[in-house]
Amino acid sequence: MRTILVVGGGYAGFYAAWKLEKKLRRGEARVVLVDPRPYMTYQPFLPEVLAGSVEARHAAVSQRRHLRKTKIISGTVVRIDHASRSVTIRPAEGPEYPLGYDVIVVTAGAVTRKLAVPGVADRAIGLKHVEEAVAIRDQLLTAFDRAATLPPGPRRRRLLTVTFVGGGFSGVEGFGELLSLARALIRKYPELDPAELSFHLVEARDRILPEVSDEPGRWVVRSLEKRGAHVHLGALVRSAEDGHVVLSTGVTFDSDLIVWTAGNAANPMVHNHTDLPIDARGMLVVRADLRVGTAGAPVPDAWGAGDDAAVPDLAAGDGRATVPNAQHAVRQGKLLARNLIADLRGRRTRDYVHHSLGTVATLGLGTGIFEWKSVVIKGFPAWLMHRGYHVLAVPSWERKVRVLVIWVAAALFGRDIVSLASVQHPRQAFVTGGEPAAPAIDPEPVPGHR
Structure with missing residues (x-):
């Protein structure tokens, strides 16, 4: 049985694994997903988590609850050696170890872009x-x-x-x-x-x-x-x-x-620790059908999607890559699963073409x-x-219902304005005999700064 390794459990990785589970035949392949977090973050809900309009747990979709046929490894892929079909995994506990695979799906996502600004x-x-x-x-x-x-x-x-x-x-x-x-x-x-x-x-x-x-x-x-x-x-x-x-x-x-x-900035693992082709920005070079490589030189058994991949934007038609957002990552993950299965079965793959559904943003x-x-x-x-x-886009009916219930409760009773900053110091009350934890607030300003 072939092993399909999914690196990263964000939008693209989660949806790719989810669709692979549903479409793979019994005994055709097994799916392994590696991610340091046990959930997929539905990032469009993070602003509403800030405001208390969505419960924090409801913006997180459990991998183990929904990926029931996938083997989930809690850890981080720190190196990809595709020539030998092997990755190095740094688990949540214990030493690093190698893991072999037959097909790799790189959906490690991007990281926050940091600038060298003092402070x-x-x-x-x-x-x-x-x-x-x-x-x-x-x-x-x-x-x-x-x-x-x-x-x-x-x-x-x-x-x-x-x-x-x-x-x-x-x-x-x-x-x-x-x-x-x-x-x-x-x-x-x-x-x-x-x-x-x-x-x-x-x-x-x-x-x-x-x-x-x-x-x-x-x-x-x-x-x-x-x-x-x-x-x-x-x-x-x-x-x-x-x-x-x-x-x-x-x-x-x-x-x-x-x-x-x-x-966003390029994922350091993709940028620095893989033998797969990357572009000048440190993004994975991906064809329109989401195979890694170029039209003339595809990389066998390697696929990529999401924020770490430079997927050609065929809808724009000007040579640019798709922008890193949820619309693209979700649809790329789903198409990647279909194309990977088509490739396993000797069928033709489809190119990724997605025309924008528009842009929508909450401002409060x-x-x-x-x-x-x-x-x-x-x-x-x-x-x-x-x-x-x-609420339609968040995966699973369970999450949709939970979010709707929270919205209805907020409409009836208003915002919940309780701070639980003390959870960042869970032993404080035990150690001090009941004294509350120090608030998670930065120290006093430096004298002279007004």
Whole structure:
């Protein structure tokens, strides 16, 4: 029996393994999936996890629950040696070991792009995983509790200042949802002045949301600014040491919560530790049918899809690769499974061609933006479309029902504003005899930074 090894359990890897399970004949092949996390993160729900509109666990789809015929290895592939059909696995426990395979599917995804900005590595939080979304939410809620005990002044303003770096979909949606939560939350704190709330969105380009056209992008900026946000376009973060943010435009401010969403970078394993072909950006070279290689030189028994693969965008027809988003990753994963099985059975494969269904984004509770060709929908209808699309797109009926129940409960009873930051210190109460854990808030600012 052949072994099909799936490297990575994100969108593309999860859907590829899921479809392989359903389509493989008994005894035709076995599927092995390697991923350090036991779940697939449904990333479009992370902004709503920030705002408490979706329970954190409901944005995570269990691999073992849904991939019942797949062997799941909790670990990370640190090297691919396709010439010998072998990978090196670093398990969650124990030493590294080699694992052989017959066919490999590389869907390792991308990583958050980091820049050498002083202070960012020490203070910023990313927004690619459920744990990060929960930490951001808890830190904001804890900041409100702490600010309410302080007199007006620099320390209180710092606690109520939030900075998002990156104006793509992840950054804008997360920023809009957290801003919506903060503006609703401050009404519960009569000790605080709404004018003290300060939200900053920093984008290096002269516009946000590059996936939408210029006018809808400008409308999003106006909408955020109308709600009190500060949108810094054409600005770079020069430093964030000790929470003192310095922009290239000369603007400075202190911020306890810094969220880094400045795009994706090539997966280091794919870029540095494989003998499979990669391009100048460190992306896997993939043909239109999702085989690794080029049209004239395919690599036998190797397939790739998702954010780590440069899949030709045949719908665009201009030689570009598909953009790294959920629409492409899900559909590529499904097609990859069909093509792999067709190849096993000696049949023809199909090229990946997907025409966009449009772009839709949430900007906070009750506000959104949708664009498809020349059709632009703004405000509440677009927000409903966002929720409708993603509740249909999240895999499994079990997850759809759970998310819908949470939304109905929130509509009836309002947001849940309880912070569980203390779970980051689970032994604190035991060790100290009942004293609460220290809040997950950064230290006092350096003297002189105001």
